[in-house]
Every structure is written in C-alpha cells, then in structure tokens.
Amino acid sequence: MSVKEVPEEYLSGYAEILAEVGRTGRRLTRDEVEGRRALGEQAAESGHGLRALVIRHLAATRVAWPRTTSPESVLAAVEQAIDAFAGGYERAQRLAVRKEEAARREFIDDLLYGRSDPGRLAQRAERFGLRLAHAHAVAVAAGPEPYDDTHPVTRSVEAALLSRFGDRRILLTTKDGRLICVVPADQEEVVRYFAKQAHAATDGGRAAIGRPHPGAGGVVRSYEEALNALDLADRIGLDDPVLHAADLLVFPVLARDREAMADLVDSALGPLQQARGGAQPLLDTLHAYFDAGCVAAQAARTLRLSVRALTYRLERIHRLTGSDPTDPQHRYMLQTAAIGARLLDWPAKEL
Structure with a gap:
C-alpha cells in the first residue's frame, strides 16, 4: 500500500502534538499515548500495512x-507516538490471530467429532481449504510426546508438505497430541x-491412514478408522511405521463378538498352557510363523532360532492342540485364534 492510500484519520492530532512538544519540550501525556494506540488498532483492523503507516x-x-x-524533544515525541501507534497495531494483530486460531480450533473439533450442522460445516470448511462435498482421507500420526500446532515437529511436517505439494487443499493440524492430515x-500421494x-x-512414531469417505461425516469416519488402527497396533504389537485401515478391517470384525472369540482362543490355543514355560513362547511362534507367510526360515530368523528349533515348536503345537500350523486345513483356525489372542491379550489376561 502506498503512502497516499493511508487515510488522514490515522494521523489525527499528530501535527498538534508535535507543535505542542516544540513549544514546551514535554513528552506525550497518557491520554495522547492511548489515543495513538487506539488509532494503531483501528488501522490494523482496517487492513492497512504497518510499513505504509510508519x-x-x-x-x-x-x-x-x-x-x-x-529538536531532541520533538524526536523523542515522534518516537513515543510511533511506538504507541505500532503497539496498538500489534495488539490488534495478536487479537486477530488469537481469534483466527480459536475459530480454526473450533472448526477442527467440529470437523473431527461431527458436532456441527453439515451445511454450515461445509461453508466453514471452504475457509480452511476443504470442499466437504468431495471424499477425504484422514491420516493420524503419534509419537513419543504430544504435539500441538506450534511444536517443531508439526512445523517441520507442515514445511515438508508445503514444499512438496504447495497449496493443495491440505489441512494439517493437531488433536489430542497427535498430528492430523x-x-x-x-x-493419495499427499497422505503417504x-x-x-x-x-x-x-x-520413529507411527502413522495410520483411514479410508476415504465422502462428506463431512466421511472425515469423521476416516479419522476414527485411523485412530482405531493406531490403537489396534498398540494392542496387538504391530510394528509397521505406517498402517492402513483398509488392511486391518478383519480385526474389528473379529473383535465384535468377544465371547465367541474367547471361546475360539480357549478351544484352539488353551492346550498350549500345558507346555513347559506356558503358552506364550509357542504363541509367539505362531505369530512369527503366520506373520512370515508361513515361511519357516523367515520365522526362525525373527525368533532368532534355527529352522530345526522352529520346526520342533510347530510340531509341539500340533501335538498339544491337535491342529497342524503347516496344514492349510488347520491353518486358518489357528491363525484366527492367534489374532484373537492378540486382541484379548491372552494369555497375559484370563479369558
């Protein structure tokens, strides 16, 4: 903005103050300082640039x-007047930023919890770069400490996204100490x-990506899927750095009927408790074997065993349970039961 575009109203009384100071050598009074501050606030609220105003x-x-x-008194008065004006300007700017942050936080809460009217939420979303008529996916990242919008980790991720993709209607924020995108x-490349x-x-934190869903309710659903994926990973010990909710759909299905799942775990894996050392070592063997795609050599490396020792454990499981992990006809039941054991935290907790 050029100098000519700054209205005279923001200089109201300034010349008179300088004239009075020139005659008396006095400093600005408290009322004069407050008056300059008030004019600075008005200028900021009207959208004028501070540089042009100075x-x-x-x-x-x-x-x-x-x-x-x-002349020293006049220079001191100029300094005092401009400082007060700039102080008022900055105060108004800080207030505007706080209001904007509060509005953004309220929108984020309403968006992720689905608490607002969908039509009004869609209108507010435009202000923050989202078009809720389209489908969206939500990714959630958690680390060893909580993060807020001013945390260096948040700023680092934000800078990386902006540098790579620019302004692509991406909403990056934080919620409950987690990063949200x-x-x-x-x-899809953005969320990855x-x-x-x-x-x-x-x-070394972990991120989870929910499935895309349409509308404002779709954002809530995708967000909840990502949160559930993180929770599930903690419960069953998944160590993948990036989780996709679409890959974990079987787990919520299995967990819906806890009584049936507990019965399956007890029937299929309960006999493992008869083994020397309890059920956990043999259950870990099943987890490693199934996670390795039933490749004995890979499972043995995971457990730091020889293939022969792993094979012995699998045979021991067969003898105790009557089900052979290497037999495709038995494998599905054992693998489902092993997943159920993870979900129920068995044998650490009783069924």
Missing part, C-alpha cells in the same frame, strides 16, 4: 516539524508423504 507518519513529521530550540481422496514425514519427524 512511512506516512514520517512524512507527516517532515511537514509538521515545528520551529523549536529542542486431511486430504482429498484423489491425492505425510505419513513418511511424520514417522521421520517424530523419531
């Missing part, structure tokens, strides 16, 4: 410079990149 004050100073035997469904950057920035 230049306009300096130009007015040249025009209104009084005849005086104490909401992106349009057709920008977010997960990668969040994993690195959080020093």
Whole structure:
C-alpha cells in the first residue's frame, strides 16, 4: 500500500502534538499515548500495512516539524507516538490471530467429532481449504510426546508438505497430541508423504491412514478408522511405521463378538498352557510363523532360532492342540485364534 492510500484519520492530532512538544519540550501525556494506540488498532483492523503507516507518519513529521530550540524533544515525541501507534497495531494483530486460531480450533473439533450442522460445516470448511462435498482421507500420526500446532515437529511436517505439494487443499493440524492430515481422496500421494514425514519427524512414531469417505461425516469416519488402527497396533504389537485401515478391517470384525472369540482362543490355543514355560513362547511362534507367510526360515530368523528349533515348536503345537500350523486345513483356525489372542491379550489376561 502506498503512502497516499493511508487515510488522514490515522494521523489525527499528530501535527498538534508535535507543535505542542516544540513549544514546551514535554513528552506525550497518557491520554495522547492511548489515543495513538487506539488509532494503531483501528488501522490494523482496517487492513492497512504497518510499513505504509510508519512511512506516512514520517512524512507527516517532515511537514509538521515545528520551529523549536529542542529538536531532541520533538524526536523523542515522534518516537513515543510511533511506538504507541505500532503497539496498538500489534495488539490488534495478536487479537486477530488469537481469534483466527480459536475459530480454526473450533472448526477442527467440529470437523473431527461431527458436532456441527453439515451445511454450515461445509461453508466453514471452504475457509480452511476443504470442499466437504468431495471424499477425504484422514491420516493420524503419534509419537513419543504430544504435539500441538506450534511444536517443531508439526512445523517441520507442515514445511515438508508445503514444499512438496504447495497449496493443495491440505489441512494439517493437531488433536489430542497427535498430528492430523486431511486430504482429498484423489491425492493419495499427499497422505503417504505425510505419513513418511511424520514417522521421520517424530523419531520413529507411527502413522495410520483411514479410508476415504465422502462428506463431512466421511472425515469423521476416516479419522476414527485411523485412530482405531493406531490403537489396534498398540494392542496387538504391530510394528509397521505406517498402517492402513483398509488392511486391518478383519480385526474389528473379529473383535465384535468377544465371547465367541474367547471361546475360539480357549478351544484352539488353551492346550498350549500345558507346555513347559506356558503358552506364550509357542504363541509367539505362531505369530512369527503366520506373520512370515508361513515361511519357516523367515520365522526362525525373527525368533532368532534355527529352522530345526522352529520346526520342533510347530510340531509341539500340533501335538498339544491337535491342529497342524503347516496344514492349510488347520491353518486358518489357528491363525484366527492367534489374532484373537492378540486382541484379548491372552494369555497375559484370563479369558
């Protein structure tokens, strides 16, 4: 904004103050200082730039410079007046930022919890770069410490996303100490990149990506899927740095009927408790074997056993349970029971 575009109203009384100071050598009174601050606030609220306002004050100073035997007093008054004006301007700016942050936080809460009217929420979403008529996916990242919008980790991930993708209607925020990224469904590369950057920035944290869903309710659903994926990973010991809710759909299905799942675990795996050392070592063997795609050599490396020792354990499981992990006809039941054991934290907890 040029100097000419700054309205005279923001210089109201300035020339008179300088004239009075030139005659008396006094400093600005408290009322005069507050008046300059109030004008600074008004200028900020009207959207004028501080640089242009300061230049306009300096130009007015040249025009209104009084005849005086104490130029130092006039310079001190100029400094005092401009400082008060800038202070008011900055105060208004801080207030505007706080209001904007509060509005953004309220929107984030309403968006992720689905608490607002969908039509009004969609209108508010436009302000933050989202078009809720389209499908969106939500990614959530958690690390060893909680994060807020000003945390260096949040800033680092945000800078990486902006550098790579620019302004692509990406919403990056935090909620309950976690990093949240909401992106349009057709920008899968963005959410994958977010997960990668969040994993690195959080020093080995974990990210989960919900499935894309349409509408404002779809954002809530995708967010909940990502949260559930993180919770599930903690419960059953998944160590993948990036989780996809679409890959974990079987687990919620299995967990819906706890009584039936507990019965399956007890029937299929309960006999493992008869083994020397209890059920846990043999259950770990099943987990490693199934996680390795039933490849004995890979499972043995995971458990730091020889293939022969692993084979012995599998045979021991067969003898105790009557089900052979290497037999495709028995494998599904044992694997489902092993998943159930993870979900129910068995044998650490009783069924």
